[in-house]
Amino acid sequence: MSERVCAVVVTFNRKLMLRPCLHSLLAQERPLDQILVVDNASTDGTPDLLREEFPNLTVLRLEKNTGGAGGFHAGMRWAFDQGFDWVWVMDDDIEMKPEALTVLLRHQEFGDLIQLRKTHPEGPLIWEAVWNASGCSAITCERDVSFDNGKPWTSISYANFEGAFIRRSVMERIGFPDVRYFIGGDDTIYGLIASFHARVIYVDYIGVVKRVAMNQLKTRLHYYLQVRNLFLNYEHFRALGVPVVRSMFLLQTARTALANWSEILHTPKQRTWVNVRAVGWGLWHGRQGRFGPPPWIR
Structure with missing residues (x-):
């Protein structure tokens, strides 16, 4: 029996970025079983965009902006309650290459939470990291050492909700993201918790394209x-x-x-x-x- 996959996209007031993200999901060579858009109470016309251009997608509109953490919590819970085998979570500012889902499913025998490499306007993103236990924070390496050494995938203990592919059993064991983070860190710590219960892996395939430059001014x-x-x-x-x-x-x-x-x-x-x-x-x-x-x- 084929694995049922639901993509969960969390958005807030970025309808121009949301559009190409959704088109990239609709263009997957292995079709998704469901695409859920979690609208964090957007005020920029996002509901109109979804209704007019993507009428066949499922929309979960929240009453207030709960941040990425709250949006992913609500979306993952919805997909879990619907009985999906895998949940593919992402922000609205990324696009997935057409083969991305195929590659993820190809690695399901090795992992329960699977991440692909990603690129952004400045080039491929270095993402392999280690935890600094004293500071309770992840430190990114200067290069993806495991891939430079020829490994097709490597075990990790963190996650990123820009394309994390999560097996149902992971959510059964550890639940959903901590809404108290609001934005930032909820995904990293979710991966750490998952690594104590399941196999978390990082695959040497660039399947995620981030459209926002990494050197933007901070707020x-x-x-x-x-x-x-x-x-x-x-x-x-x-x-x-x-x-x-x-x-x-x-x-x-x-x-x-x-x-x-x-x-x-x-x-x-x-x-x-x-x-x-x-x-x-x-x-x-x-x-x-x-x-x-x-x-x-x-």
Whole structure:
């Protein structure tokens, strides 16, 4: 019996990016059984676009913007409840090459959460990484070492929701993404948790095309969540039984905050008090355990 696959695309106010993403899914050489679009309460005409240009797709519109974490949680839960064998999750700013799903299914005997390589406007993205247990964060390598050494795929302990292919059994064991992240880090930690229960692999095939440049200007949302969400990582590390010394974690987090402040002060276009304060609020709210949407979005 053929495996039933549902793609879950989470979108918020980026209808011009959403369109090519959906077309790339409809163009898969192995047709998808279902495409679900999770609309995070968009206000840019996304519902009209979906109704007029993609009437055959399923849309789950949320009442408020729950961030990528909330959108993926809702979409994966919906697909799980519908009984799909695999859920293919992605943001709206990527496109999948026509052979991507075929390649993913070809590797299902080796993995339960499968990632493909991706490229962006500056070239192929280096994504192989290791965990810094003291800082509860992943550190990207300077090159994809395993692939340079000739491996067709390699085991990893993190994930990225720009094309993660997730077997049903993974969701049965660990549930769905933590909505408290709002944006950023929910996918990385989901992969870590999954690696304790299932096989998480990274395949040497560039099947994901990211249309947004990686060197875009950062916003206060980025600076705030990059620091605050480290405290959620710490919580998950402790729950998994990973030995983390709290004083070392706080030191590493302080260094991350200082690095962000330095970047803000030395980058003219980023040099605003809004960004400076965002880092400080991220530290404060993380220490207090205040997670979910930032205060200015609630």
